[in-house]
Amino acid sequence: MRNPKTFFRPLAVGAPAPVREVPFRPSRMLHFFDPSNAKMVAKLPDLASKVDVLLGNLEDAVQAVNKDAARAGLVDVARTVDLGGTQLWTRINSLDSPWALDDLTTLVTEIGNELDVIMVPKVEGPEDIHYVDRLLAQLEVKGGVRKPLLVHAILETASGVAQVEEIALASPRMQGISLGPADLGADRRMKTTRAGGGHPWYLVREDPVDSDVHAPRATYLQDVYHYTIGRMVDACVQAGIYPYYGPFGDIGDVVACEDQFRNAYLMGCVGTWSLHPVQIDIARRVFSPDVSEVAWARRVVDAMGDGTGAVMIDGKMQDDASVKMCRVTLDLAAELAERDPELKELYGL
Ligand SMILES: CC(C)(COP(=O)(O)OP(=O)(O)OC[C@H]1O[C@@H](n2cnc3c(N)ncnc32)[C@H](O)[C@@H]1OP(=O)(O)O)[C@@H](O)C(=O)NCCC(=O)NCCSC(=O)C[C@H](O)C(=O)O
Ligand SMILES: [Mg+2]
Numbered sequence: 001m002r003n004p005k006t007f008f009r010p011l012a013v014g015a016p017a018p019v020r021e022v023p024f025r026p027s028r029m030l031h032f033f034d035p036s037n038a039k040m041v042a043k044l045p046d047l048a049s050k051v052d053v054l055l056g057n058l059e060d061a062v063q064a065v066n067k068d069a070a071r072a073g074l075v076d077v078a079r080t081v082d083l084g085g086t087q088l089w090t091r092i093n094s095l096d097s098p099w100a101l102d103d104l105t106t107l108v109t110e111i112g113n114e115l116d117v118i119m120v121p122k123v124e125g126p127e128d129i130h131y132v133d134r135l136l137a138q139l140e141v142k143g144g145v146r147k148p149l150l151v152h153a154i155l156e157t158a159s160g161v162a163q164v165e166e167i168a169l170a171s172p173r174m175q176g177i178s179l180g181p182a183d184l185g186a187d188r189r190m191k192t193t194r195a196g197g198g199h200p201w202y203l204v205r206e207d208p209v210d211s212d213v214h215a216p217r218a219t220y221l222q223d224v225y226h227y228t229i230g231r232m233v234d235a236c237v238q239a240g241i242y243p244y245y246g247p248f249g250d251i252g253d254v255v256a257c258e259d260q261f262r263n264a265y266l267m268g269c270v271g272t273w274s275l276h277p278v279q280i281d282i283a284r285r286v287f288s289p290d291v292s293e294v295a296w297a298r299r300v301v302d303a304m305g306d307g308t309g310a311v312m313i314d315g316k317m318q319d320d321a322s323v324k325m326c327r328v329t330l331d332l333a334a335e336l337a338e339r340d341p342e343l344k345e346l347y348g349l
Pocket of ligand 2: 060121156180182183
């Protein structure tokens with residue numbers, strides 16, 4: 001644990017000073033692409049205008065034989081593709097892999113000024129973040145990087161979940177945390193083969209009528225990752241960073257994907273991963289406040305005047321806490337409207 005008095009000191013002489021507050025930047029969808037896949041790379045100029053974040057993935061889903069090509073491809077993308085105001089993130093290989101050191105060394109020294117956030121997979125505890133933190137400071141000096149790179153951890157080990165609060169607070173570079181349900185499921189020995197989403201066998205059942213346990217009864221699905229998402233959201237909020245849902249692997253099931261994203265949004269996540277172009281619009285729709293919610297929030301805030309006391313609107317009690325909840329929606333709407341002219345018009349801003 002670092003001394004609070006030195007927490008914001010650069011970890012290498014000449015490295016940029018760490019940020020004191022992680023700025024909110026729209027990141028409703030972190031769109032994954034494989035930089036060694038020419039077809040995907042060709043789509044980036046068009047995708048850049050549709051997504052908040054393009055994420056050059058170097059880890060899982062990139063074949064071992066393509067690891068070097070993916071890293072070199074990402075350098076090329078950063079240098080040659082005009083992404084406008086869209087953020088460029090990367091996911092490096094896991095810290096115990098043969099590629100992670102080369103990933104960090106190459107990316108930071110060659111395109112450190114073009115990258116916004118580095119996603120670190122399979123984080124086991126704060127020590128992994130401390131390692132990356134110091135190394136990044138050294139590489140920033142070497143590469144002449146002007147702004148400190150931010151770090152995003154994936155919550156996909158049982159050890160990581162058990163220490164999520166320490167991970168979130170491990171460095172001023174921490175930008176956020178995503179759920180990695182597939183690796184987490186494997187690490188925990190959960191008996192599921194699905195990358196994200198619910199599971200039809202994880203349910204609760206109504207009581208039997210007249211003790212007839214075999215008669216048909218309603219069942220209700222539960223979310224096997226609900227506990228982890230809740231814990232991740234609290235850890236992030238406590239640390240002043242941002243929580244994200246992760247992958248929804250059933251690309252064809254756009255309906256369940258939307259449900260899963262919305263559950264994460266309602267629980268406090270600010271965005272999610274999109275693995276395929278078809279998931280981009282779903283994420284935009286879900287992680288932007290609904291127009292009717294914005295209108296309602298504005299009505300409540302207006303009716304509450306200085307924000308204290310209590311009033312009734314359409315039969316519902318509103319008080320100071322209601323105003324705070326409504327401001328969450330209004331602030332998000334205003335922040336997203338800055339980036340998304342269509343939303344600006346819809347919200348009447
Ligand atoms: C899942 C895919 C392998 C599917 O690809 P494909 O079979 O090519 O799908 P389509 O034929 O439907 O594709 C249509 C066209 O769209 C292009 N495409 C597909 N995906 C992308 C993309 N992500 N970005 C840009 N363009 C994309 C195709 O090339 C087709 O183009 P064209 O032929 O010209 O029309 C593929 O979508 C994919 O690989 N997606 C990314 C997968 C990924 O990154 N996985 C890792 C993240 S999830 C994870 O790691 C688990 C997590 O860590 C955990 O533990 O939970
Ligand atoms: Mg994973």
